[in-house]
Amino acid sequence: MAGITDLGVGIGWRSEIDLTVERLPGVDFVEVVAENLHIGRLPESVTLLLERGVPVLPHAVSLSLGGADEVDLNRVEHLGGIAEAVGAPMVSDHVCFVRAGGLDSGHLMPVPRTKDALDVLVANVELAQRNLPVPLALENVAALLEWPGGELTEGQFLAELVERTDCWLLVDVANLYANARNIGTDPERFLDEIPLERLAYVHVAGGVEHGGVYHDTHAHAVLPEVLGVLDELCSRVKPPGVLLERDDNYPSDTEIATELAAIRAVVDKHRG
Amino acid sequence: MVTPMTSQGTQLTVEQVGYLTAGPGRAAETALARLLDAGLVRVSREGLVSAVHLSNCGAITPLEARTLSRARTGARFDQVVRSTAFSTEMKALHQDLLDRRLLQRPRHRNPAWGFSLTLAIALFLLGFVAAEFFLAVPIALLFALWQRGRRAVTRQGRQALLHVSATDRVHNVAVYGFCGKVNRRPVADEFGLPQSVVKMLPLKKHRKRQSSSDGGGSGCSSCGSGCGTSSCSSGSSCSSGSGCSSGSSCGGGCGGGGGD
Numbered sequence: 325m326a327g328i329t330d331l332g333v334g335i336g337w338r339s340e341i342d343l344t345v346e347r348l349p350g351v352d353f354v355e356v357v358a359e360n361l362h363i364g365r366l367p368e369s370v371t372l373l374l375e376r377g378v379p380v381l382p383h384a385v386s387l388s389l390g391g392a393d394e395v396d397l398n399r400v401e402h403l404g405g406i407a408e409a410v411g412a413p414m415v416s417d418h419v420c421f422v423r424a425g426g427l428d429s430g431h432l433m434p435v436p437r438t439k440d441a442l443d444v445l446v447a448n449v450e451l452a453q454r455n456l457p458v459p460l461a462l463e464n465v466a467a468l469l470e471w472p473g474g475e476l477t478e479g480q481f482l483a484e485l486v487e488r489t490d491c492w493l494l495v496d497v498a499n500l501y502a503n504a505r506n507i508g509t510d511p512e513r514f515l516d517e518i519p520l521e522r523l524a525y526v527h528v529a530g531g532v533e534h535g536g537v538y539h540d541t542h543a544h545a546v547l548p549e550v551l552g553v554l555d556e557l558c559s560r561v562k563p564p565g566v567l568l569e570r571d572d573n574y575p576s577d578t579e580i581a582t583e584l585a586a587i588r589a590v591v592d593k594h595r596g
Numbered sequence: 597m598v599t600p601m602t603s604q605g606t607q608l609t610v611e612q613v614g615y616l617t618a619g620p621g622r623a624a625e626t627a628l629a630r631l632l633d634a635g636l637v638r639v640s641r642e643g644l645v646s647a648v649h650l651s652n653c654g655a656i657t658p659l660e661a662r663t664l665s666r667a668r669t670g671a672r673f674d675q676v677v678r679s680t681a682f683s684t685e686m687k688a689l690h691q692d693l694l695d696r697r698l699l700q701r702p703r704h705r706n707p708a709w710g711f712s713l714t715l716a717i718a719l720f721l722l723g724f725v726a727a728e729f730f731l732a733v734p735i736a737l738l739f740a741l742w743q744r745g746r747r748a749v750t751r752q753g754r755q756a757l758l759h760v761s762a763t764d765r766v767h768n769v770a771v772y773g774f775c776g777k778v779n780r781r782p783v784a785d786e787f788g789l790p791q792s793v794v795k796m797l798p799l800k801k802h803r804k805r806q807s808s809s810d811g812g813g814s815g816c817s818s819c820g821s822g823c824g825t826s827s828c829s830s831g832s833s834c835s836s837g838s839g840c841s842s843g844s845s846c847g848g849g850c851g852g853g854g855g856d
Contacts, residue, residue, distance in 0.1 A: 339642060342641045342642075347788065574649075
């Protein structure tokens with residue numbers, strides 16, 4: 325995939341922190357939530373970043389590609405439209421479903437890791453790819469539960485998804501950490517099993533433990549353990565990009581800059 | 597506010613300077629400016645003010661606490677200023693200024709005050725024809741003076757402002773407002789705020805001369821652009837009644853006239 329071989333370190337653009345994102349030193353690229361933008365009426369801040377040559381990558385949360393419902397092509401079209409509007413080399417969504425039976429979960433729900441569920445996911449991904457102007461990357465989600473009857477590990481599931489659809493992977497190391505904490509998955513095994521050569525970029529985010537459960541809130545500081553998973557990933561492959569996600573309880577500009585610097589330090593450590 | 601400002605023995609906080617300069621709206625702007633300066637709130641391009649972290653920590657004055665509390669849920673720039681300007685905390689600040697005799701209850705100018713003055717002059721001239729008219733002159737003069745109204749800021753308040761100088765960007769907001777300029781540079785620039793954000797603050801409409809506290813209908817904006825001239829900060833033009841430092845009236849755009 326040409327054009328995203330070296331994205332660098334980035335941050336999720338959110339309207340609440342738009343001026344912060346514009347001013348932060350060392351923001352090499354940003355990601356926007358596609359559902360929050362309107363084609364033809366991009367926020368001034370996003371336009372400004374584009375004018376500066378900062379790559380803007382659309383990230384979707386509502387395609388529900390893991391769901392049994394038919395993919396809503398209007399949502400796919402919107403995602404593609406945003407990609408064209410910002411000149412993005414790729415778009416992304418999650419390996420999850422967010423609606424079923426006409427109800428929206430309001431949450432990224434994990435997909436059962438069965439062959440049948442994979443068939444559904446593959447069909448949906450292929451349909452989306454046919455209707456997108458740019459390549460699609462898919463992200464592993466944080467899960468608080470595992471569906472019974474799983475036939476594949478998460479790594480195997482994603483590896484097969486990549487093999488059958490030729491999609492790219494967006495690896496969220498915070499989600500890997502959350503799953504390790506909550507459902508006992510092994511991040512290292514995950515990294516062993518996925519095709520790292522298909523890594524598009526990486527997400528890093530903060531979270532907090534509450535009631536014995538780790539919540540991937542995107543509203544708390546990034547834990548050192550999450551950076552540890554990033555470190556593990558970087559020891560295996562040079563990620564094209566690493567992006568900090570923060571969605572609420574925004575800290576000061578200084579704290580955000582410090583988190584970006586910490587991420588960059590991990591990435592640079594392996595660049596030797 | 598953190599930094600007391602001394603002027604001829606009268607200590608003014610920066611919020612008080614804001615209030616005396618242009619009313620409760622300006623004091624509210626000043627509280628917001630201090631929070632921005634301390635990195636406790638941030639403003640987006642669309643004018644959304646949000647708290648940095650969701651705690652109320654860091655607010656020093658009641659006005660700041662009120663402003664920060666409003667920002668916790670996220671609100672538009674102008675709504676945050678307006679909310680603080682109309683708050684009970686602002687009333688307390690106003691009362692304090694009244695107690696210190698830096699402010700007084702303003703009296704609106706009666707449009708007929710000129711007529712009363714003319715009548716007094718006419719009676720005076722008629723006094724040369726019939727001396728008994730002289731007796732009515734003081735009554736007419738007093739009536740004219742009463743109708744002329746009075747500004748919200750007392751002479752003592754104006755004196756206190758005379759030696760106030762803007763020493764940092766928070767003081768700049770107090771004296772000139774977010775919409776004002778210092779050395780031709782917009783105060784908003786000092787906070788990295790786009791003009792589109794600070795222009796959310798309502799502009800006071802040009803008004804006809806209504807009272808001394810309203811001044812001369814100079815079209816002072818509540819956020820201070822009209823007041824943000826050096827002549828205002830020096831107090832000279834304001835004390836003449838044509839400027840905007842009459843406090844409550846000028847702040848009315850944001851704060852509804854706290855002098856009342």
